[in-house]
Amino acid sequence: MIDTSRRGLMAAGLAAAALPGLALAAAPPVGRQVPGLYRRRIGEIEVTCVSDGSIALPPAVFGEANLPETRRVLAEAFLDGNAPVPCALNTFLVNVGGRLVLIDTGSGDWLGPTMGQLPANLAAMGVTPDKIDIVVLTHLHRDHAGGLLDKENRPLFPTAELVVPEVEMAFWTDDANTGKVPQGSRGGFPYAKQVEAAYRGRIRRLARGAEVLPGITAIDAFGHTPGHTIYRVASGPAQLLVFGDMVHVPAVQTRFPDWGIAFDVDPAGAAATRRRVFDMAAADRLLVAGMHVGFPGLAHVRKAGDHYALVAAPWQSAL
Amino acid sequence: MIDTSRRGLMAAGLAAAALPGLALAAAPPVGRQVPGLYRRRIGEIEVTCVSDGSIALPPAVFGEANLPETRRVLAEAFLDGNAPVPCALNTFLVNVGGRLVLIDTGSGDWLGPTMGQLPANLAAMGVTPDKIDIVVLTHLHRDHAGGLLDKENRPLFPTAELVVPEVEMAFWTDDANTGKVPQGSRGGFPYAKQVEAAYRGRIRRLARGAEVLPGITAIDAFGHTPGHTIYRVASGPAQLLVFGDMVHVPAVQTRFPDWGIAFDVDPAGAAATRRRVFDMAAADRLLVAGMHVGFPGLAHVRKAGDHYALVAAPWQSAL
Numbered sequence: 121m122i123d124t125s126r127r128g129l130m131a132a133g134l135a136a137a138a139l140p141g142l143a144l145a146a147a148p149p150v151g152r153q154v155p156g157l158y159r160r161r162i163g164e165i166e167v168t169c170v171s172d173g174s175i176a177l178p179p180a181v182f183g184e185a186n187l188p189e190t191r192r193v194l195a196e197a198f199l200d201g202n203a204p205v206p207c208a209l210n211t212f213l214v215n216v217g218g219r220l221v222l223i224d225t226g227s228g229d230w231l232g233p234t235m236g237q238l239p240a241n242l243a244a245m246g247v248t249p250d251k252i253d254i255v256v257l258t259h260l261h262r263d264h265a266g267g268l269l270d271k272e273n274r275p276l277f278p279t280a281e282l283v284v285p286e287v288e289m290a291f292w293t294d295d296a297n298t299g300k301v302p303q304g305s306r307g308g309f310p311y312a313k314q315v316e317a318a319y320r321g322r323i324r325r326l327a328r329g330a331e332v333l334p335g336i337t338a339i340d341a342f343g344h345t346p347g348h349t350i351y352r353v354a355s356g357p358a359q360l361l362v363f364g365d366m367v368h369v370p371a372v373q374t375r376f377p378d379w380g381i382a383f384d385v386d387p388a389g390a391a392a393t394r395r396r397v398f399d400m401a402a403a404d405r406l407l408v409a410g411m412h413v414g415f416p417g418l419a420h421v422r423k424a425g426d427h428y429a430l431v432a433a434p435w436q437s438a439l
Numbered sequence: 440m441i442d443t444s445r446r447g448l449m450a451a452g453l454a455a456a457a458l459p460g461l462a463l464a465a466a467p468p469v470g471r472q473v474p475g476l477y478r479r480r481i482g483e484i485e486v487t488c489v490s491d492g493s494i495a496l497p498p499a500v501f502g503e504a505n506l507p508e509t510r511r512v513l514a515e516a517f518l519d520g521n522a523p524v525p526c527a528l529n530t531f532l533v534n535v536g537g538r539l540v541l542i543d544t545g546s547g548d549w550l551g552p553t554m555g556q557l558p559a560n561l562a563a564m565g566v567t568p569d570k571i572d573i574v575v576l577t578h579l580h581r582d583h584a585g586g587l588l589d590k591e592n593r594p595l596f597p598t599a600e601l602v603v604p605e606v607e608m609a610f611w612t613d614d615a616n617t618g619k620v621p622q623g624s625r626g627g628f629p630y631a632k633q634v635e636a637a638y639r640g641r642i643r644r645l646a647r648g649a650e651v652l653p654g655i656t657a658i659d660a661f662g663h664t665p666g667h668t669i670y671r672v673a674s675g676p677a678q679l680l681v682f683g684d685m686v687h688v689p690a691v692q693t694r695f696p697d698w699g700i701a702f703d704v705d706p707a708g709a710a711a712t713r714r715r716v717f718d719m720a721a722a723d724r725l726l727v728a729g730m731h732v733g734f735p736g737l738a739h740v741r742k743a744g745d746h747y748a749l750v751a752a753p754w755q756s757a758l
Contacts, residue, residue: 146537146538146572147534147537147538147539147566147570147572148537149485149534150478150485150487150534150564151485151758152478152757152758153477153478153755153756153757153758154473154474154476154477154478154564155473156754156756157473158472158473159469159471159472159473166468166469166470168469171754171756173756173757174755174756174757196741197750198724198739198741198750198752199753206753206755208753208754208756215466215468215469218465218466218467219465219466220466234756234757237756245469245473247466251466253465253466405517414751414753414754415753415754415756416754420517422515422517431516431517432733432751433517434518434525434527434733434734435475435490435527435733435734435735436472436493436525437472437475437490437492437493437527437553437556437734438471438472438492438493438553439470439471439472
C-alpha cells in the first residue's frame, strides 16, 4: 500500500516542491523580522532599545586610501568588504519614573524602507508618539532627527518637549556655518530651522553637562558634529552610557579609532572624542549603548593595545 | 506664577519620587522582556531562533582547578566570575517548504522559571505545539529534551514525528550505560524511556549522517553525549550549522577548547569534536547557531592561534 499521508510523504523525504498538487506549505514562512525591541533594566530605570532599521554604507566611507585595511578588518568580522556594509540604527526609549524619554528619533522617511522603522517598533510595544514626554537628541544629523517631522514638516511627536544640545542647535541654525560641514550634510541647516519652527514653544536648549531630567545627564562628545552629545542614564549605582555616534561601523572604528567617517564635521575632533569616551568606558567598565552598534546596541568597551573592541552584552531573557 | 503643569515640573527637574501626590508614573515600566524570537533566512529556508530562556552556571563547572583562568576570561568578557554565569538556551524552528521542524525542545518545567520559555515564545509567533511537524534532537540532555513531556510524562507535541539520533537513543535506553555518565546526568536513562513510551509509533531513529528531511542533515558530533549530533541546514549555496552544545559558555570554551564541562559524558571526546567542528566552521566561514550561544545564538567562528573566538552575527532588521 502506498502511504499518501502527510507523514508518510515526509518520511519518504519528498520535497514540497515535488508535490505541487498537494496542500503542502501548511506553515507558510512568516517572511518578516520580529519587531526590533529589547529591554534592559538600569536600576529603577527601564530602557528599551528600539530599532529604526539598518542601512548599508560603502566601505569607502572611511576614505579611499583606507579601503584595503577597511576590507581586511571587515573580513575578520565576517562582513563583505566588497559590498555595502550594514550600519544599524538604534534609538533608546527610557522610562524614568513613568516619564518616557526617547533618545533620538530615527530617520523618518528620509533614508528609504530599510530605515524609518521607529514608529512601527514603538507601536509594537503599544507606544504612540503622543505618549512620549521628552525627545532628546544626540545631534541633528537626519538619521537621528529625521523622525521629528513628517513630509509636510509637521511635528510627529505632538506633545513632547524637544531637548536639543544648545551647542548643536546653535550651530545648525546659523547659515554662516554652512561651509564648515561636508557637502552631503548641508541639508542639516534648513532641516534644523524646520524643526525649530515645528516645535516652537516646546524646545529646550540643553546646556553642556546638564540634566535632561534626573537620571539622564548630558556629556559633551563634540567632533562628529559640533554639539554631538552623549547621555549617562543612571539609577543608584547602575548606569548606561548612551554614546550616540562614537562608532558607525564598530568593526572598523574600534580597530582604527583615529579614522574619521565621511559624515564627521571635524574628523580629528571626533577621533579624539572617540578615544576619550572609549577610554572612560573601558576604565569604568561601563555598559554602553550605541546608535550604530548592532541591535540591540548594548556592549562593553575593551582596550586592546592602541585600539579597542566592543564586547556585545549578552541578551537577557528576563529583566 | 508657579508652573504646576507636568511639563513645568519636568523642566524644573523635579523627580517623580518627590511628588507622591501627583498622578505621575503615567507610563508604568513594561517590566518584562520581549519574546525571545529572531528570524534569519537561509536561502529558501526560514529559521527562527526561539529562546527557552537562560540559566546560571557556577564558574566551577569547568573544574575547580580551572577557576582562576575561568574567572580571568569571564572578566575579559565583562562577566562576573565570582557569581553564576549566564548560559543561554536556544532552540531553532526551521520552516522547510511549509513544514515546521523544531531542533530541540528546551527544558520544559525541569529547570525552573528562567527556562522553559519555548512554549510561550512559540505562542508569541502564533505557533502551537500541534503545528510542529518534526521535533529533532541534538541529544537527550534534559535542557534540550525536557520540553517533550509534561509533568505527567505525556507528549507535549501531539502530532509531531520525533527524530532522535540512533546512537543517542540506543545509549540512553540501555541501563547498562548508567555508570558511564556523570552522576547528575543519570536521570537521562529513565527519561529516555519515558520519551520512548510517550512518542511510541512516531519516533524515527536517525542514522549517522542522514537527512532529517531534504535541507536538514545530521553530522556526528559525539563526545558531550555519546550520540550528540549537529545539523546542517542548507538551501542552495546558503547554509547554517546548528551546532548544539559545542559550547556552553562561549567566552570560556572558545579560549580553552580542550576543557570539558561537568556535563560531558566524554570530556576528551567532546573537546576533540569541538576542535573539529570549530575548525570546519572557521575554514568554511560557516554561519553557526549554538544552543548555548547568547540569544539569538548566531555567530561565526574565528581561529585565533591555538584557540577560537565567536563573532556574533549582526542583527538583521529585515529578512
